[in-house]
Amino acid sequence: MLEKIYKEMLLAFNEDVNREGLLKTPKRAAKAMEYLVSGYNKDINKIVNGALFEVDCDDVVVIKNIEFYSLCEHHILPFWGTCSVGYIPNGKVIGLSKIPRIVDMYSRRLQVQERLTKEIANAVYEVTGAKAVLVVMNAKHMCMMMRGVEKECDTYTKSFVGNISNDQKRELLDMINK
């Protein structure tokens, strides 16, 4: 279905869909787009794959500057940047690689940066049973750079979930900002 839509799009550009360079483009573009939104079909439990380990640790764990690529739901154009995830474990830690996998699961959908940040925080919180989770994202939006306002800038978003003291909250934020 996407392949047909891309072919129609090329025709709408008045392109020659039979020229060599474009012959396979609808198929290629459809495959690429399917991958870019493949996060809709992911199951968080399969992603975590039981990689939760009992550890006597209640100190902050931070995985910083995870690269991510997403598509804004308003223009279907990329926004991308880094995501930092910090949490305070509650008897269990999660396999480190699972955090970037969770980031990808929610990034590979049509998103707004604020909701993406919140969804990652909620997912990590639920899956780890952590005392608290803080997610900070920093992104550049193609829809603001290539068109529209045509400005390059950085957008920061933050989402916190949990119930901890203000001191612990500050420690979490300090670790992420360090």
Ligand SMILES: Nc1nc2c(ncn2[C@@H]2O[C@H](COP(=O)(O)OP(=O)(O)OP(=O)(O)O)[C@@H](O)[C@H]2O)c(=O)[nH]1
């Ligand atoms: N809050 C938020 N806004 C976003 C995000 N991605 C894109 N937008 C904004 O969504 C808005 C859509 O505004 P509209 O006026 O409906 O669309 P538009 O005419 O294309 O707007 P311009 O981009 O200003 O040209 C724009 O201000 C975008 O910058 C995001 O992740 N978060």
Ligand SMILES: [Zn+2]
């Ligand atoms: Zn946009």
